[in-house]
Amino acid sequence: MRLITYSRAADAAGAITTVSSDPTSDFLAGGTTEIDLLRQNVLTPRRLVDINALPLTGVEQAPDGGLRIGALARMSEVAASPLVRERFPVIAEALESGASPQLRNMASMGGNLMQRVRCPYYRDTASPCNRREPGTGCSAVEGFSRGHAVLGTSEHCIATHPSDVAVALAALDARVHTHGSRGEQTYSIDDFFLTPGHTPHREHPLEHGELITAIEVPSSPVARRSLYLKVRDRESYEFALVSAACALSLVDGTIADVRLALGGVATKPWRAHRAEGVLLGAEAGRESFTEAARVELADARPTANNAFKTGLAQRVIVRALETLTANGRTS
Template identity: 60%
Template sequence: MRPLSYARPHDAATAVAMVQRNPDAAFLAGGTTEVDLLRIGVHRHDLLVDINELPYREVEELPGGGLRLGALSRMSDVARDPRVMARFPAVSQALLLGASEQLRNMASIGGNLCQRVRCGYFRDGISPCNKRDPGAGCAAVDGLNRGHAVLGTSPQCIATHPSDLAVALVAFDAVVHVIGPGGSRAIAVDDFYLLPGDAPQREHPLGRGELIVAVDLPGEVIAARSTYVKVRDRQSYEFALVSVAAALTVSGGVVQDVRLALGGVGTKPWRARIAEAELVGAPATRESYERAAVAEMSGAEVREHNAFKVPLAQRTIARVLAAAA
């Protein structure tokens, strides 16, 4: 058995310092991902720094109708917060669809954003995987890749990002707040996720010892009319084949504003900016939604088993936009 130490500091500065000075240390919140990866030997930390005593559990008001989600607030609590349900329904829906009830009661908002990919080759501990062992290769490229990404891929990695919550946050320009040895900083959520490129092992721009403390949702009227739809192999707890977070503002039969993000198809939560640009000023019709969906998916790079995701994504985008309108 691999030796493992555990600490439970009572202030953020101590927690940050403990992880910063030990390259084999990691923060522990709900543990729903971290404990799994330790158990199967994918993560090999020798120190877990439990941050559950830190004061980051609340959902707080921001000026202009926005909300600040504490990084240690639990998925279930945030999903059922009346303010989240009313102002950001897509966020509430994404949280409820993102895990089983038992996991939602434990998993934290910050931990959800940092969860690792669900690629079987990453998690089996023995297959070539550039995320787990940089330079080893990517077994998924020519392997069983039905669930893998078609957007934002590279020859080094085609793993799909698993978070439902992150898709909704990307759609509404959320901001991630972190603290670390160098102080505090804010990161736009779309920049918080890195494309694999030639360094798929680096998934976030976080430095050693940096800790997520909150996520800000800016107050926008359009978000109150948002929705999140998840297409999956089974209705019970399962990861997305395709998911869509969407909101539309229509006036006089014309799209005035739109927010659109995709899950299940990208190596990061995918803001559908091509489709958004196609839609603004276009007629609010099924034909417009279908054209925008085709344009967004035109850059897809498919593999042997996941080509079906392109037409599935196109149909789902058009269906969700029509419903949102």
């Protein structure tokens, strides 16, 4: 039996100091993923610092008209917020498509961004895994890889990032605020998630003990008319095979603004910049949607098990765009 020291933080500064000074320590928020990994001996901290009492639970309008979400706001609370549902429906839809109601009531927004990959080899301590033990190899490359990534991969890791709401946040250019030994830091959502490259064990640029304090979504009129489309093996409590967060506005049938990000297909929430470049200024229609999807997936590197994801992702992009232009959700 491994002994674990547990303490409750009274303030953010104390929590940061405690965790920063001990490389075997970690923060504990909702714990919906961390406790599972503790039980499986994937994570082996000797100290857990409970941060649930910290005042980081707000969901409020930012000064610029955007959205500021406290890192400890529960997923269910954010999804139910009238501000989120009215101005950023893609965020609410992404949250409600993830996990189960019970888990959404426990899981924090900051914890969701920090959750570890769902690769079965990562969770099987008998299997080589570069994310769990750098330099041991990637079992998924030659193993069963149906649910793995086709974009942003490397020879060292092909695990898919599991978050739904991170995909919506990526589409909306969210920023992640943190506090640590270097003081306050702000990361663009794209910089907050790292592709595996040669260092798959580094999933974020954070220092040990750096605490997420808030997520900021800038004001974005196009976000009022947005959606999250998730394709999975079953309707509930399942991770995405492919998902798309999309926001679109039209002027006289021409795409005036577009935001698009993909989930289930990449090693990080994948902002579809290439597709956006094709779509912006184009006439809204299946031809331009199909071309944008083709361009975005042109560099996909599938395995024999997940080659279907390339075509499925293209169809999901087209369907999301057609849904937005067909149901009156654009202006």
